Amino acid sequence: MSTPVLEKVEAASAASPYITVTLRIRRFKPEVSADAYWEDFQLELDPKERVLDALNKIKWDLDGSLTYRRSCAHGICGSDAMRINGKNRLACKTLIKDVNPDKPITVEPIKGLTQLKDLVVDMEPFFQAYRDVMPFLVTKGNEPTRERLQSAEDRERFDDTTKCILCAACTSSCPVFWNDGQYFGPAAIVNAHRFIFDSRDEAGEQRLEILNDRDGVWRCRTTFNCTDACPRGIEVTKAIQEVKRALITRRI
Missing domain, CATH: 1.10.1060.10 (Alpha-helical ferredoxin)
Structure with missing residues (x-):
């Protein structure tokens, strides 16, 4: 009776939806340096997850100092606008699969407003x-x-x-x-x-x-x-x- 269960587990593992994704984030820590810099993070993500999910995983599991704005996570509050692969988007509405995850996904603050820290600007x-x-x-x-x-x-x-x-x-x-x-x-x-x-x-x-x-x-x-x-x-x-x-x- 255990064999079919084992086969199901192996099949589920083989069909894992997760892929390795690199997020290249424009970091700025004014308390450390006056210069901004790029930092790469590698994650295992489901392509149907959102860029906001990736940022949350980085903050919660890899680097708690990463700073960005977010609130409702459903495209209503508008607080998580940022430049993703060079285009202004809401991180909570942008799916990983839609921003070419085969290459590093660049994430940086919106332009024209003073960068305060990482992805946060002076609004x-x-x-x-x-x-x-x-x-x-x-x-x-x-x-x-x-x-x-x-x-x-x-x-x-x-x-x-x-x-x-x-x-x-x-x-x-x-x-x-x-x-x-x-x-x-x-x-x-x-x-x-x-x-x-x-x-x-x-x-x-x-x-x-x-x-x-x-x-x-x-x-x-x-x-x-x-x-x-x-x-x-x-x-x-x-x-x-x-x-x-x-x-x-x-x-x-």
Whole structure:
């Protein structure tokens, strides 16, 4: 009776889904050195695991000093945006099998923001631009006694830009932002768009004036990097062009 069990165990071992993967991570330890460096880690992983799973295994089993941001691990919080094989992605949504595990998988922090430690960057400039565009509903008059109703058609006008999770993948993929940290960046413009075209909001003109600044929407060079980088599939470049058109025509 034991022989079939043994054969099953051997067959399961032979069919192991695990492969050897090398993660090449851009490390930075300011308390040790002012210079960043690359460090390789070898892991046994299931190709269907995510890059975030690999980072967790490194931190938990190999090097507890590895530093990165993560929270929900399901593509909602946006905290684990990083450059994987040279492209901005969410580590929790990127499968090992999709980033050519036959070669070292490079992992580094997103560009255009100051690297604080390993894969963690200073997000304050990004969030300051977000705050500057007034990302909240503005209305006048007394508080209503009922909810502010909106038709499905009016909601559809800005539905796409409500999907932003503030991961900074779009902004940190923008060449203009890399070279000039004063540029508002795609994410801030997307979040302005969400309220500029909201039929219930009354501060659209004010937001347009904010984005009409020299560091505003006109800095966009329409390279489509932002749209390609968005993990939520937002048509970022289209939203930016709609804000530009609204500034020219003053029609919201």
